[in-house]
Amino acid sequence: MRTASAGTRAISALALAAVAGLLLYGFLATESEKTVGLILLAAVVAVAGGLRSGVLPRLVHAAGAGPVLGALGLSMLALIITFHDDPFVLLLMARALLVLVACLGLHVQLADAGVPNFAGAAFFGVGGYTAAVLGRSDLPHLLILLASGAVAAAVGSLLLLPLLRTRGHYAALITIAFGLLFRTFLEVNDTLGGPQGLKLGGLRILGWSFNDDRQLLGMDFSGYAFYCLAAVVLALFAVALVRRVERSWIGVALDAVRLDETAAACFGISIGRWKIAAFTLGNALIGVAGGLSAMMVGFIAPNNFTFQESLVLVSILLLGGLGNLAGLAVAALLVIWLPEKLQPIQEFRYLLFSVLVVLVLVLRPAGLVRRTARRPFGSVAW
């Protein structure tokens, strides 16, 4: 396969990121519901046209995944600088990115290894509560974020044995039961604040408090800009990690375990080991996202981690097309942003999402975007 020159790659990646950034900018900047609709329409036309004419896949292919990710990171940076003094927009961006990270965790579990997890919000909460409890100590905050992931993974490991011994409905029930159990536990546990929840101090790295507004390059940056930056870094890291995992032999093993356990076992792939690996990695990602999110918002309560929220995470996975990272990102942005931008649907958002998911499941059982087969060499499979 012919590889494109460095210049072509950079230009293709930047072109893609510029279009994406412009669409996002329009979406975030507008206040009117009509403009939101128009921008959505433009986005749909752009993506559909790009796919139909083959320009989009060719651009992605020409650029390569790494440069595309880098360029998308740059466009996020540009957006942060543009909205540097608008805490609302910055908070929205950061929230969507953190939800995306959590969904990437679920993606590894459900879309790669086929392990259902209907307790995503619970593991997000484990990360948040870990950050809240450890935040009272003098531990460095980066370490606390890592600990959020580690504790979420450790709590998840309690479910490993039940999950390995069951499958399908039964495995799903175990995670659902865990999600409910976790929330009830939080509500009645006084040391963790009960239903009122806990307050957190903000993120501080090397003496630099993320909560404070500060001046940079002659601009007044809202504190949320730095959280947003941290979320961008975390999201880019998570996407790169998940992609690496999927494209490696680990990904092949996970695919095999998901598609046919018997066949996988016949080829000497340890089903238990890979399910454990995927479940643990996924929960760790969800936990870190939860920790950062709690520090950013400054407050957590059991009500943020309901079963309903877990379902929203799974819906994002499904609406993005199971197994499709680009779709996942788009779905995460839309699911988090649309209700905020279209106030009339705010109240109806759960109803809307649930009906949408049902429609997708009934009308397009194979998923919104068909999953591409693995092409081992020389391809950029998103």
Place this chain on the structure above:
Amino acid sequence: MDLLAQYVMNGVMLGLMYALVALGFTLFFGVLDVVQFAHGDVVTAGAFAGLATYAGLVLAGVESAVPQLVLVVIAATLSMAVLGAVLGRVLVLPLKGAPPLNVLLATLMGGTALRECIRLFYPGGSQPQRFPALLPSASWSMGHFTLRLDNVLMIVAGGVLVLGLSLVLRRTRLGLEIRAVAQDEETARTMGIDFRRVVLLTFAIGSALAAFAGVMHGLYYNEINFGSGLLLGVIGFSAAVLGGLGSFGGAVLGGFLFAGLQTLGAVALPFASAYKDVFAFTVVILLMTWKPTGLIGEQLGERV
């Protein structure tokens, strides 16, 4: 001793409610091998349908309790039977042959939609609603033990319903058809059984049971809440799974087992009674780890 009797009484009451919900899960799983997770919300919807009927009756000037009760129960069960059949037709039948997780997700989302509809469109639905006490409130006290007539009536009615369902399944032509479809769909079809009809009727029966459980729930707690169906659904499903999905006796056993666990968690354990659900679900997870397909294992030929 009298305190113990009180706990047993409460446990039986809860157990019967859970068993009724679990029977729905087990019936659906029997005929179609799917988990219909909107079932818990059908329970709530049934209670709300009953409440709406009551409000309508009061407006229409029907004041005495007996016709009110009868009409409330009939309206709730019938409307939920229809709703259940519709859910089966729209959410479950089209997904036949899809991965089990898709059906689970579709019905979970269907349940969410149902729950949100109650919250958004029932007048004051986002707040807990008072459920009228339609049963006679006589009671006899023996020390700490209070035997309430309304509880006794509900237990008798629920028990009759469970026995009736078991008779229908074992003695009637419809029951035979349901059991045939549960055993082997292909063969049942070649024997001239109308598969869709049987499936939809099964969904109607299961959902009517759920509606009855919902009205019981309302009468027992004197309050209904749009969100309570989720927990009831998970409890009912856990109960059905504990007993072994697809087994009639297993569902009843599982229902009482779960109620027993909750009561035990509230009463006999050293920590606060608020942890009773945490305890019950922990035990459910442990039991499922020990016996992944339920206490009465799924055996071919013995499903519902």
